[in-house]
Amino acid sequence: MMHALADAVDPDQLNSADEMEERLREIGATRYHSLHPFHTLLHSGKLSKGQVQAWALNRYYYQSSIPIKDAIVISRFRDRDIRREWRHRLDDHDGSDGRDGEDGQEGGIERWLKLTDGLGLSRDLVTSTARILPITRFAVDAYVAFVRERSPLEAVASSLTELFAPGIHRQRIDGMLAHYDFIHPEIMTYFRTRLHQAPRDADFALRFVRARARTPEDRAAVCEALVFKTNVLWAQLDGLHHAYVTGQVPPGAFVPEET
Numbered sequence: 001m002m003h004a005l006a007d008a009v010d011p012d013q014l015n016s017a018d019e020m021e022e023r024l025r026e027i028g029a030t031r032y033h034s035l036h037p038f039h040t041l042l043h044s045g046k047l048s049k050g051q052v053q054a055w056a057l058n059r060y061y062y063q064s065s066i067p068i069k070d071a072i073v074i075s076r077f078r079d080r081d082i083r084r085e086w087r088h089r090l091d092d093h094d095g096s097d098g099r100d101g102e103d104g105q106e107g108g109i110e111r112w113l114k115l116t117d118g119l120g121l122s123r124d125l126v127t128s129t130a131r132i133l134p135i136t137r138f139a140v141d142a143y144v145a146f147v148r149e150r151s152p153l154e155a156v157a158s159s160l161t162e163l164f165a166p167g168i169h170r171q172r173i174d175g176m177l178a179h180y181d182f183i184h185p186e187i188m189t190y191f192r193t194r195l196h197q198a199p200r201d202a203d204f205a206l207r208f209v210r211a212r213a214r215t216p217e218d219r220a221a222v223c224e225a226l227v228f229k230t231n232v233l234w235a236q237l238d239g240l241h242h243a244y245v246t247g248q249v250p251p252g253a254f255v256p257e258e259t
């Protein structure tokens with residue numbers, strides 16, 4: 001594993017955009033959070049309703065931080081074409097209010113809250129984020145800090161996990177509907193919408209890094225940004241697995257009511 005990671009970021013192996021893309025796909029195939037045991041449990045119906053609530057409650061912090069992260073990405077570019085391309089991500093998550101003659105659109109955060117409503121969690125509990133795991137906050141905040149502090153190229157590259165998201169979203173929709181009697185099609189709308197949003201966003205980000213990473217060192221930085229992001233996602237599931245499956249709930253965090 002150590003060697004695989006060292007190869008992934010070795011600039012000598014990254015002499016073209018195609019070599020870089022091949023490495024990015026390898027990183028996804030070996031490190032994406034679809035491989036995490038918590039997801040296996042979630043998708044195969046092995047979790048209790050309380051454990052699914054803990055997942056959805058924690059994940060709200062990721063969802064609600066994504067538009068903050070994207071607003072920072074936008075702020076890193078003087079090129080208005082890139083800002084224009086990126087800004088639909090804010091509407092995708094925040095929705096739009098129908099001003100200027102456009103139809104108002106519900107956004108991803110509202111759709112996520114339909115999921116937490118359906119799981120019986122109060123909106124105040126979810127939106128306060130007060131009861132999430134410390135590791136959730138640390139991991140997500142690290143992602144937001146990364147796009148602020150690293151180069152604009154790395155900021156864009158860190159979104160590339162979305163290349164691998166449609167597979168896990170399909171698995172999740174099918175698996176959760178099949179296995180849990182408390183999950184209904186309406187409350188899975190969030191994931192159905194992402195099935196077409198994520199590929200469009202990932203395609204743009206991939207074309208961007210292919211064109212803008214011009215040296216082997218740039219390409220290594222792109223690969224490292226993706227490794228970093230897979231760690232952000234993995235750490236969140238490690239936290240959930242420890243707190244709600246094998247270990248104990250940290251002080252102050254959400255405790256499911258049932259067994």
Ligand SMILES: O=C(O)c1cc(C(=O)O)c2c(n1)C(=O)C(=O)c1cc(C(=O)O)[nH]c1-2
Pocket residue numbers: 066108158159160161162164165168169194233
């Ligand atoms: O359910 C998932 O496994 C998953 C993963 C990811 C990802 O790979 O970062 C995102 C999402 N979902 C998602 O719904 C989403 O809106 C999203 C935005 C981003 C990003 O980095 O900009 N990742 C993801």
